[in-house]
Amino acid sequence: MVQKIKKRRYVIGNWKMNPQFPAEAKRIVDEVKKISKKLVRTSVVLLPPAAFLGQCLGTRGDTIYDVGVQNIFYEESGSYTGEISADMVKNLGCTYVLAGHSERRKMGETDVVVAKKLASALRAGLTTVVCVGENERDSQGAYLEPLREQIQKSLEGIVRKDLKNLIIAYEPVWAIGAKEAMTSALIYEMTIFIKKVLSDLFEQEDAVKVPILYGGSVNFRNAAEIISQGQVDGLLVGRESVNPPGFVELLKVVDEIQ
Numbered sequence: 001m002v003q004k005i006k007k008r009r010y011v012i013g014n015w016k017m018n019p020q021f022p023a024e025a026k027r028i029v030d031e032v033k034k035i036s037k038k039l040v041r042t043s044v045v046l047l048p049p050a051a052f053l054g055q056c057l058g059t060r061g062d063t064i065y066d067v068g069v070q071n072i073f074y075e076e077s078g079s080y081t082g083e084i085s086a087d088m089v090k091n092l093g094c095t096y097v098l099a100g101h102s103e104r105r106k107m108g109e110t111d112v113v114v115a116k117k118l119a120s121a122l123r124a125g126l127t128t129v130v131c132v133g134e135n136e137r138d139s140q141g142a143y144l145e146p147l148r149e150q151i152q153k154s155l156e157g158i159v160r161k162d163l164k165n166l167i168i169a170y171e172p173v174w175a176i177g178a179k180e181a182m183t184s185a186l187i188y189e190m191t192i193f194i195k196k197v198l199s200d201l202f203e204q205e206d207a208v209k210v211p212i213l214y215g216g217s218v219n220f221r222n223a224a225e226i227i228s229q230g231q232v233d234g235l236l237v238g239r240e241s242v243n244p245p246g247f248v249e250l251l252k253v254v255d256e257i258q
Contacts, residue, residue: 008042008043009041009043009227009233009234009235009254009257010042010043010045010213010234010235011043011044011234011235011237012044012047012068012098012169012213013032013044013237013241014047014070014101014236014238014241015028015046015070015241016049016070016103016238016242018049018242019242022052025052025056026055027244028242029046029055029056031248032044032046032065032244034248035252036064036065036251038255039064039255040255041255041257042234043065043066044064044065044066044251045066045068045096046065046067047067047068047069047070047096047098049070050070050084053067053089053092057092066094066096067093068095068098068129069084069089069094069097069098070101071097071104071117072084072086072089072120073117074113074116074117074119075120086120086121086123089126090124090125090126094126096126096128097121098131098169099117099118099129099130099131099154100114100117100118100154101171102133102171102173111149111150111153111154111156112156114130114154115153115155115156115157115158118130118155118158119157119158122158122162122165122166127165127166127167128165129167129169129236130167130168130169131171131215131236132147132168132171133147133170133171133216134172134174135174136174137172137174148193148197151168151194151197151201152197152201160203163202163209163210166210167210167212168213169212169213169236170191170212170213170214170232171214171216171236172216176215176216176217178216179217180217181216181217181218181222182214182217184225185230187214187226187230187231191212191231194212195207195208195210195212198210211233211234212232212233213232213233214226214230214236215236215237218235218238218250219240219250220246220247220250220252223250224253224254224257227254228257234254235250235254
């Protein structure tokens with residue numbers, strides 16, 4: 001497992017249901033492997049489809065990147081055809097889990113289910129990235145209360161000691177796949193809001209240490225501004241993470257931020 005260095009930024013590549021061939025997956029991994037050796041301020045995490053975990057886990061060597069999965073089931077074992085458990089992915093060598101991505105929520109995954117998956121992942125000792133975000137915005141700020149409720153319910157049941165293995169990824173649904181990312185000023189406002197919600201749930205001293213990432217139309221052109229002015233601890237990257245030239249350039253840009 002990669003040792004977490006204090007103040008490191010996170011770049012988490014969510015491949016979603018891409019690419020289509022093992023050779024393409026290996027090509028992405030090879031490029032990440034080369035660049036990861038040169039990074040000094042950035043922790044890289046790859047979240048491939050389960051079918052390509054072998055390509056990611058089998059070629060890490062001594063490079064500084066971690067591997068995780070895009071989804072788990074909350075039960076430890078049993079008659080759950082098509083599902084994988086937290087212990088299974090841990091025993092493979094994975095260290096991260098994504099929970100509550102907007103695309104999973106759109107398919108019917110509720111906050112209650114997200115909380116169960118989070119609890120299962122934490123029991124297995126996996127770092128869990130919980131995705132939250134509003135579907136739409138309004139000028140009156142009515143979206144804030146539903147977002148607060150989403151965060152509270154998605155984290156229900158976890159305790160103070162669990163925070164060390166928790167990451168929050170803020171991904172406004174309306175910004176995913178858009179031509180432009182959310183403005184850095186608005187991202188900063190939302191970062192403060194999320195930290196306030198966490199502080200209401202837990203001790204402020206611990207809550208402010210939980211990394212907050214941004215996801216939604218991120219690329220190498222806007223990454224530096226999002227992190228520097230949005231005051232986030234890293235990025236959850238979708239389509240750019242399966243574009244090797246763009247992803248490598250994004251990693252370079254993030255690593256150069258002082």
